[in-house]
Amino acid sequence: MLEVRRQIRRRGSLGKSILSPLAVEAGSPLHMVSETAESGFTRDNGILSCDGVSLEGIADAVGTPVYVYSIAAIESQYRRLDAALGGIPHRLHYSVKASSNLAILNRLRMCGAGVDIVSGGEMYRAQAAGFSGSDIVFSGVGKTEREMKEALTLGVLMINVESEDELDVLDRVAGEVGKKAPVALRVNPEVMVDTPHPYTQTGVKGMKFGIPFDETLVVAGRALRMNNIELVGLDMHVGSQISQFEPYEIGLGRLLQLKIDIERAGARSLRYLDIGGGLAVSYDSEHPIDVMEFGRVVTRLVAPTGLKVLVEPGRFLVGNAGILLTRVLYRKRSGGKEFIIVDAGMNDLIRPSHYNAYHRIEGVRSTAGRVTADIVGPICESGDFLGLERVVDDVPPGELIAVLSAGAYGFVMASNYNSRPRIPEVIVDNGRYGVVTERETYSDLVRKERLAPEWRKVQ
C-alpha cells in the first residue's frame, strides 16, 4: 500500500467513537490515492485541528463564525473518484453550486476538473477561476436566453437541455448567435432513490427536472432535425446524497438503451454520457458511497460504448472537507431544556433548518462532561438551530464549537437575513491558512440600497 495511515480515535457528538483516517506522510504527492475518505479534521490531545493547523488560532485571527476547508481533503476525494473511473474515458465536472469559492474552483481546476454550472453567475465564477468554455457543462432547469447566449459565445462543452421548450429557444438563440449548440438531453431516469430529504430527490417521476423518460426519444428526434443543435450526449442526475450504486446502474441502463434508440433514429454525434452528481458522504454514521464499486459499475456498463463519461460531483468533493467554526456566546436553561447559543445562525448554515440536515457538532476542545442541548443561533426564528437535542461537549461561553461536514451547500446558501454580514471562508493547505472570502462589513449590507429611489415614470 502506497499510503501510510494512522487512525485517530475521537469522540463523535453522539458519544461514540469515530475512527478518522488521516494521511500522514509529509507533502503526500498528488497522485497518491487514499482508499478512504479524509475530512482533514483530526484531534491531537483532544483539540480539533485542520491538517495540523490550529482552529483556535484561525478563530483568533479571523474571528467567528468562519468556514474552514481542508484543501488536502478536497484533492484526496477528487483523486479517489478520478481513480475509480480510471479504466474509461471520463472527466469530473465539479458541481460549482456545492461550494463556489474561486480558490476552491482554482484548486480543482489544477487537479484536472471541469465544472458543472447552473447559472450565468456560476459561468462568470468559473471563468474567473481560470476555466475555459470547453471545461464547462451548463445544467439547470430554467436557463434564460441571456445565459444561453453567454454560454454559446464562450463555447461551453455542452448545454444540458431539460425540456422541449428549452430546446426550441436554444435552437433559435444559437441561430441568432451564429453557432451550433452542443446539447445533451437531460433525461429524468425515473429511478426511486432513498435520499435523506425529498428536496434532494431529482430523478424521480413527476419532478421538475429533466425530460420525462418516455418523451425523450421524440425530443431527440426533433433535436436531430434542428439546424442549430448538435446532439452530443445524454445526461441524468438521480438525486443527492446517494449511498448505493443501484440508482446509477438503473439510470445508466436506461440512458444506454436510449442511446441505441436515438442512434437508430439517425444520431451520429453522441459522445458524452453525463451521469450527474449525487455521490453520498458521511455526515454521521451512515455509509458513504463505495467509490471503487461505483467506478466498477459505471465502467462495466459504459466501456463497451466508447462514450466519455462526465460526472458532476459536488458534495462528494467538498462536503466533509469543510467545517463551520462558531463561538459559544451564552448558555441557558429554559423549559427544562439546555441551550447552547452560538454566534452562527441559520443564515450562515441553513441546512439543519431547511433540510432537517444532521451535522455532527463538537467542541474544538473536547470536554470531560457531556450535555444534552439545543445548539441555536442568534436569529429571531425558532427554526434557527444547528442541532436539536444533541449530546455534545459541555462547552462554556467563549469556547469554540465545530459544525462538521459543512463544506457543501454551506457558505453558498448563506444569506444576510437579520442584516448579518456574511462570514469569511478560510482554506488550509500545507500547514498554512489563507482567507479566501473576507467577512462582509455593515456597509456591504446597504451598498446596493437607496434611502430614496430615483423616481421614474413608466413610458
Ligand SMILES: Cc1ncc(COP(=O)(O)O)c(C=O)c1O
Ligand atoms: C444537475 C446536478 N448535477 C450535480 C449536482 C451535485 O450534486 P451533489 O452535490 O449531490 O453531488 C446537482 C445537485 O443538485 C445537480 O442538480
